[in-house]
Amino acid sequence: MSTDERQASVPPPPSDDEKRLHELGYAQELRRSMSGFSNFAVSFTIISVLSGCLTSYTIGLNGGGPVVITWGWLFVGVMTLTVALAMAEVCSSYPTAGGLYYWAAKLARRNGAAWSWFTGWFNFVGQVAVTAAIVYGSAAFLNPLLDAQFGYSVTLGHTFLLFTVILAVHALLNQFGVKLVAVLGDISVWWHVVGVAVVVGVLVVKPAEHQSPGFVFGEFVNGTGWQYGWYAALIGLLLSQYTMTGYDASAHMTEETRDAARSGPRGIVNSVLVSVIAGWVLLVGVTFAIQDYGAAAKDGPAQIFLSAAGETTGKLLILVSFVAQFFCGMASVTANSRMIYAFSRDGALPFSRFWHSINKRTRTPTNAIWLAAGGAWLLALPAIWNKTAYLAVTSVAVVGLYIAYVIPTFLRLRQGDAFRRGPWHLGRWSRPVGIVAVAWVAFISVLFMLPPASPITRDTFNYSPVAVLVVLGGAGLWWLLSARRWFTGPKVQGSAAELAAIENELKSIN
Secondary structure (H helix, E strand, O other): OOHHHHHHHOOOOOOHHHHHHHHOOOOOOOOOOEOHHHHHHHHHHHHOHHHHHHHOHHHHHHEEOHHHHHHHHHHHHHHHHHHHHHHHHHHHHOOOOOOHHHHHHHHOOOOHHHHHHHHHHHHHHHHHHHHHHHHHHHHHHHHHHHHHHHOOOOOHHHHHHHHHHHHHHHHHHHHHOHHHHHHHHHHHHHHHHHHHHHHHHHHHHOOOOOOOHHHHHHOOEEOOOOOOHHHHHHHHOHHHHHHOOOOOHHHHOHHHEOOHHHHHHHHHHHHHHHHHHHHHHHHHHHHHOOOOHHHHHHHOHHHHHHHHHOHHHHHHHHHHHHHHHHHHHHHHHHHHHHHHHHHHHOOOOOOHHHHOOOEOOOOEOHHHHHHHHHHHHHHHHHHHOOOOHHHHHHHHHHHHHHHHHHHHHHHHHHHHHHOOOOOOOOHHHHHHHHHHHHHHHHHHHHHOOOOOOOOOOOOOOOOHHHHHHHHHHHHHHHHHHHHHHHOOOOOOOOOHHHHHHHHHHHHHHO
16 A cells, blocks of 8 residues: 555544534544534524514514514514523534533533433424424415415415425425535525515505504504403413524534534524514514404405515515525424434433434434424324414423523522533623523523413414423323433543544445
8 A cells, every 4th residue: 555545544533523522422423514604504593583483474574563564573683692602602612413401411510310301302302393393384384375275275274284394395305405504504594584685675666555653653452352451452462482492503503513612502693683683673564454354353464465465576675575485494404303213312202212313324313303304293193173272382482492491591600600601602791691581591491381362262262382282291101110220411522532432334335
């Protein structure tokens, strides 16, 4: 063998990202090809103001009306930013796909395995719910377009069938179109920015009449059926808080991101910042364009687009919004599958070995992708007969995700000066930001489990507390009866030599 051949056969030294991942106990199994912008793009796409703002717009119209939509968005945006900042600081210290449940294990002073277990299960439930909510919302948004164009009437059954088809397409794209998903993720950022500009621009120019500034910034409407206006206004905040979820995706993608200890935190924070600005512009533009409040409160932005911009242009706006929602659902399945992959890597899910399996050709967690899609389908199943099922799923998403978001922050606060900061941190602002974040999450976790509509009937029942209790009650029972004896938190995959062997095997296949 010549000198050149010997040099070619020697593997390159591990990058700083790979070294840090080895320190955290894991091999570089996933392909690390994502840029900082792509990492930001995943979280920004999952937040997706063209998805969350539009598909949950009727929640705001009925829960407080324009004043809650306009000013509630900004208030919730500030509160969400405190949660994102606190999360980003921890992400910089532990840039691994496990994200929240890994952080909890490392930050807990004692009982780290228990903290990790329950954080992971809250995150799992929230991730599955947010995928269900995003994809069902996109199906509900598409149905009026298909009705106007082809006569495919808007019914609960038709919407659920569309939801099933779209969800299956997302799973297939994630399984077979790995490179396409990455490209679409980058395109999605610009689609959202340009899409917001197009939607707002058309709604400014096209309608013959607009609502007054007094209406947009000051009108209060209580369409919940509850007699207390303040309660209706609090329920209306779900529009904003549900939209601003999913930015933990930047943490779950860190094992695939270059310069992860900086790119991951920036992706988390910047995705929230840009979304707050873009979402406010979109909500104000749509609210100014309302022609018939009663019809809008019933049928949502699709009806506003058609009545304000005319049938042809309105259909175009629905299509622009649906494409953004499609990108959002696709990215949500991607992030959800990475969380499942990491959680099962540490043995915390039933049949973990199966869910942790990697497709060695594409280096993607194929089985985890289908668990993410299947779980979302099951959670949304009541939507076939329950008219408020979408609101319930959004509540599950918010409660599950935000509890998982804030547990590491709570544990980081308890560590005080013992916390080992990464290259991205908040400095002296760490503690006050963390305290505000914990208090806000405690508040919304109670709020969004409460009944959203009156009277409470079979059709309006908020089943989110039941869904959360069933899954987490099961996880708690499993912990007490079994898992506490064997689950020790995140596992180390092996020694340096064993990690290298895992990586070399994957490289030889590719």
